[in-house]
Structure formats: C-alpha cells, structure tokens
Amino acid sequence: MKKILALVLALCLLAAGICTAVAEDVTLVIAHIGPQTGPAAVYGLATYRGAKIAADLINAGSFGVKIELLNEDDTHDAEKAVNAYNNVLQNGAQMIVGTTTTAPCIAVGAQAYEERVFMLTPSASSTDVTADKDNVYQLCFTDPNQGAASAAVISEKKLGTKIAVIYNNADAYSTGIYQTFVQKAGELGLEIVSTSTFTDETTDYSVQVADAKNSGADLVFLPIYYTPASQILIAAKGMDYAPTFFGVDGMDGILTLENFDTSLAEGVMLLTPFVADAKDEATQNFVKIYQEQYNEIPNQFAADGFDCIYAMMYAALDAGIQTGEAPESVCEKMIAAMQQLHYTGLTGDMTWSANGEVDKVPTAMVIRDGVYVGLDN
Amino acid sequence: MIFLSNLVNGISLGSIYAIIALGYTMVYGIAKMLNFAHGDVIMVGAFITLCAAQYWNLPPFLAVLVAMLVCTVLGMTIEKLAYKPLRQATSLAVLITAIGMSYLLQNTALLIWGANPKIFPSLFSLDAIRLFDGQLIIKPETLITIVANIIIMVALTLFIARTKMGKAMRCVSEDRGAAELMGINVNSTISVTFAIGSALAAIAGLLLCSSYPMLQPTTGSMPGIKAFTAAVFGGIGSIPGAMIGGVLLGIIEILGKAYVSTELGDAIVFAVLIIVLLVRPTGLLGKPIREKV
Secondary structure, three states: OHHHHHHHHHHHHHHHHHHHHHHOOEEEEEEEEEOOOOOOHHHHHHHHHHHHHHHHHHHHOOOOEEEEEEEEEOOOOHHHHHHHHHHHHHOOOOEEEEOOOHHHHHHHHHHHHHHOOEEEEOOOOOHHHOOOOOOEEEOOOOHHHHHHHHHHHHHHOOOOOEEEEEEEOOOHHHHHHHHHHHHHHHHHOOEEEEEEEEOOOOOOOHHHHHHHHHOOOOEEEEOOOHHHHHHHHHHHHHOOOOOEEEEOHHHOOHHHOEOOOHHHHOOOEEEEOOOOOOOOHHHHHHHHHHHHHHOOOOOHHHHHHHHHHHHHHHHHHHHOOOOOOOHHHHHHHHHHHHHHOEEEEOOEEEEEOOOOOEEOOOEEEEEEOOEEEEOOO | OHHHHHHHHHHHHHHHHHHHHHHHHHHHHHHOOOOOOHHHHHHHHHHHHHHHHHOOOOOHHHHHHHHHHHHHHHHHHHHHHHHHHHOOOOHHHHHHHHHHHHHHHHHHHHHHHOOOOEEOOOOOOOOOEEEOOOOEEEOHHHHHHHHHHHHHHHHHHHHHHHOHHHHHHHHHHHOHHHHHHOOOOHHHHHHHHHHHHHHHHHHHHHHHHHHOOEEOOOOOHHHHHHHHHHHHHHOOOOHHHHHHHHHHHHHHHHHHHHHOOHHHHHHHHHHHHHHHHHHOOOOOOOOOOOOOO
C-alpha cells in the first residue's frame, strides 16, 4: 500500500513537473560578447546579429525555451572583454556565447574556467582558446584543422600537382594552418615547390609571387587573411600568373573589400563552413531575415553566431537547465550535454569532443561571378 | 631573366622609398629635425587623392593637386602647432613630438576613414611593358615613379642651388643663429621647407598606393621608416643621396628576399644600414661635419 502510494505520489510529482514545463517556458539568459566597434567590429557585429536572429526565432517558436540575449562590446581588447564578462554575470547571464575573437576569448576563458561559467565561442579558432579549459567550447574549426582539411581537399579533388604556399610568419593563425597543411600534404604525397613568408608590415609581395611562378606552381595555398591575399592576387595579375588560389576562412571578406576588382578573385577557392547562396531552407531563411534586418548578406561569422544559440538551446534542453539556475551548476550540466549533442546547423553537422573542439566537415567553395558556389556544384 | 625581373621589382620598390626619403632628407637638411610624421602625411595624401578621384570624380591630375594642397596646409599647420614652439628645445623633445604627431594623424585617419582597408584604384590607365616574350614585365607605375623621382630631384636641387629661398634654406641649415642675424626669416624658411616636404608627401602617397594598392591608416608607417633608413643610408640632408639610398635599399630588400630568405628580407636591409654607418658614418653621400670645439 505504501509502495503504491509512493508510486502515485511520484507520478503526480512527475505530471506536475511536466505540467509546469508545458505551462511555462524555461528562460535562458545568454550573453554575447564580441567586438562591435574598432578594427574587428565586422566580426563581432556579425556574430551578434546571427545570435539575435536565432534568439528571435526560438522565442517565436515552441521549443519550451525562451532566450534572453544580453550583449556587450569588447572592442577586440582582452581587458575590456573581461570587464564585459563581469558585467553580464552581474546582469544574470547563465552562459556566454563568445567571445568572437581569439585573444579576448583566451582572457575571458581563463576567468570563466575559475568561476565555472560555460562558454561557446562562435569564431575564436586558436587551440589556445580551449586548451586546459573544460568549460570553453568552439563552434568554428580550429586553426590546425583547416590546414589538414585544405590538404585533403586539394589532394582528393586533384586541384594542383605543384603547390606553392605563401603565409604570414608573424601571425599565429597563419603559421598554425601552414604547419598542419605541410604535415598533411606530406602524408598525402602533395608536392610543395615553393614556400615564402611575409609579415604584417610587408608592402611588396612581388618576390613571393615570383617565386611561386618561377617554381612552376599550379596551385598557391594562402592560409592568410583577405587583405594581404588581395595584394597577392593583384601582384599575380601584374606578372601574368594565373594559378589556382586556395584560401581558408580568412579569405572570407575579399569580395566586400572596398574598390577591389572582384574579377581578380574569380576562381579563387576557399574552405568555409557556410555559404550564403546554399539551397537548403534553413540557410535561405536565415539569409532572407538577415538581409531584411541588416541590409547585407551574412558571412560565416553570422552563421556561426546563429548556430551557437541553437546548439546551446538544444544542449540546455537535454541538460534540463532551469530558469534562474546559477551559472556554476549550468556550466557542469552544459559540459556533459555538449559532449552528447549532435546538432545540424547552417555550418554543418556538428558533434563536440571532451576538449571542446567541434567536429564538422568543411566545405570547399569557389568564387564564380563574384559569389561563392560549392566546389561540387 | 629571373634576376632581371627581381631587379626591376627592386627598383620599383626602391624608387618609392626614394621619393619618401626626399621629404625626410629635405626637412632634416634644413630644419635639422626628424619629421617622423612624414610617413603619415603620405597616408593622408593618399586618402585625399582617393576621395578626390573617387567621390568627387576629379581627374587624377586634379586629384593629386588637391591632395598636394591639403598636405601642404597640413604640413605647415603641424610645423606651426607642434614643432615651432619647440624651436629652442632639445632635439629629443622634438623627436618625441614628431612621433606623437604620427600617432595623432594615424588615429585621426582611423576616425575619419575607418579601419577597413581600401584598395587604391589604379589612376594610370597604361599597359605594362612586356619584354623577352613576356618574361620581363615592367609596370607603368614603376616607370612613372622613376620619372617623377628624377624630375623632383633635379627640381629640388635647382631650387636650393639657384633661388633666393633656396639660398636662405642653405643658410638656415648651415647656421641658424647667423642666418637670423643676417636678416633671414628662419621661421618662414622652415615653414616653406615643410610645405615643400608635405607637397612631396602627397605625390609619394599617390605613387606608393598606385604601386602597392592597399590603403589604411597605418599604410604610411612602415614605408616611412624604411624611407628614413634610405635617407640615412644615402646621407641624410643630401638630396641625390636620398634618391640613391632609396633605390639601393629597395634593390637590397628584394634581392635579399629572393636569394637569401623571405623571412630575413627586412633584417638584411637593416644589417646593410648598420654596416654602411660603421664604414661611412655620414652615409653614402653625406658631408662630414667637423664639430668645432
């Protein structure tokens, strides 16, 4: 009799629990931190706008979850990012989507690790972001990942037989990709005929391009940002040199560079997880909303921000996070839930390893008539 | 052929250094101060040219004239506000002020034109010269830069040697106190020097950004430092010295990158500077100055 009573009681409690869950949505307070003024503003604005669209869609839907999105500008400065982090926690944030850029993310991550606050960064790609911190997760590829993936794509699609690499040896991002590229290229038997470097202060790229040309390279791998890449494309044109150029996610942005002759970028290939003219419904819907609200085509950072919010929402549902739950307990539950999560978003199919790195397949794109199209199309 | 092609690229880069170095050497030779803001005046000149050509749709020739005018006014204003009050101060104080001015200009440009780099449109619609079946390509910008360099160098040398103002400049350079006693207006002479130096900066800005078409607020700083090196290399204060120093520096940089290592390109440039200064402390064409005790 007692047992039955206990069972009935338990069932009642469970029913009550379900009832309250149905009756009232859980509210998650998520804070976005990223640069929205200053030189890196383009990235932080994009991740915030993407996250905002995701939060609006979730709030309009019936997931049983409402998102309250806080936002702080860190101007791509580590110190300001830590201040922003302290601010949002005081304002009731339960977890962080951010920070957008690497250096601030390392600083904020260290403090969040001490204080046990869960973070999912849309775009800070260095391995230092997640190293030795179980609470920081990445939604973008890590830098080394991109190098290996580029070599794999070049080998698989037979894009070039003689490869030249031009990279920025004063930049951790570029050097990191270069090293893993060389390693993977060696394993796959790709022939690298020319390797040259430049720094942030370089004005003249003629030597690097001439070296690639004179070594007979038919593919030039550029694990660099789009600004020096534009100069390399211009220098190559000046030498009547037209190999295949292959870039990574830093190449994203070359088409919107002011005054840049986009015909020079024709045929340039790049690895990027997101492409705005993809045919799937989710992407088209996102691009449409983004264009209506911000009057521009979203880049991969915006898609990363969007995916972050959805991934966090699903993980929070799995973990059973409650309204007003303290960040410390949210953190432990989210860490466990993220490792089980399988999420398909705008930037691909994603799962996460215990060290916080994402596992997803990059897509190779090629620029045709001034827009990205899939390499396979 | 590859060597020849590298040599052409070296001369192309070197002639840009030379034209910037002319501004440094001119101001140093006469006012005896290092105007570290010169590189940033070049950047301002390039931005003005870009705005004039693109937003106000002026023809290239007029756009450069507008930029020269703006830079002249800017240069004279900088001189009046920042350097003139320090005429009696130590040279170190002037140097620090010049560096401060450089940062002020960079950050003002950041406020006005933003941080996003812009591609400088090509204003010379000429075809490249292709020699030996297209193995050797000479860009029109290179030729224009070299010609502009020679014209400016000759004009400046004549101006300083032949005109009354030039004579006053030489006097101020030689002994400022004595020049003042002889009735030369030192302030207006230095002011004119800055005006000429800044007008040259506008031309240098156009040529720099035509050859290397990337424009952002920091564009002038590294070429400025290299050009300063070139001016010291050639003998600071000497106008033909700046020209020779600039071209040599460009050639050394490109050949060093091509035949030694791209990573060591800049290190080689500065190592050569050290060696030259050890052997000839006044630079290649510098006049040795005897210190009177």
